[in-house]
Amino acid sequence: MTAPRMMPIPAGLLAPGTADASFQAVANVDDVPPGQMLRVTSGDLDLLLMHTDLGLAVTEDRCPHMAAPLSVGRLDGCEVDCPLHKGRFDLRTGDTVRFPTTGGLDSDGGYHPPWAPAGAPPKPEPSDDKARARAATRVRRLRYYPVRVRGEAIEVAIPA
Incomplete structure (x- = not known):
């Protein structure tokens, strides 16, 4: 198999x-086939x-x-979707390509729009602390961890 x-x-x-962090083995190459994602934990x-179209990438989960x-x-080429608010992020740049909404998931896994119970039309934006908190919530860019392959091991630079 080619690395x-x-x-x-x-x-x-x-x-x-991560610039001076030591690399730690976190998975094997076979654990992350092309088009797939894998959550790994190291400490906290x-x-x-x-495994994107352009190769391996590592961010915080x-x-x-x-x-x-x-x-x-969901991973789609070089873009990853957030399951909670349907935001989409471009892994080539770290940028948001579809801003998250405040809708949510129904019990059957379907998505409903902002401020709407399942099957109901959207409600107007509330004028309370929740609305102000939403307005102040920022969407940051993704941060990346250096990654390399040694033999069959995927290694990531993990800060001490």
């Missing part, structure tokens, strides 16, 4: 503390390994909007 390529890390988006850090696990979402 997968490493997706280039977008400029300025290296996760803090949850990481998301993704947290949506940069409200920290939902991206590993429950």
Whole structure:
């Protein structure tokens, strides 16, 4: 089997503390086939390994909007979807390509729009603390962890 390529890390988006961090084996190459994702945990850090069209990429397994696990979402080429608010992020740049909404998932897994119970039309934006908190919630760019393959092991630079 040919070792997968490493997706280039977008400029300025290296996760803090990783520039001088030591590499740790977190998975085997066979654990993350092309087009798939894998959540791994090292200490209290949850990481998301993704085998994109451009190679392996590693970010925290947290949506940069409200920290939902991206590993429950979907990988589509070089873009990953958040399962909670349907945000979409471009792994080539770290940027948001579809902004998250405040709708949610129904019990059957279907999506309903902002401020609407399942099957109901959207409600007007509330004028309370919740609405102000929503307006102040920022969507950050993804942060990346250096990754390499040694033999069959996928290794990630993990800060001490």
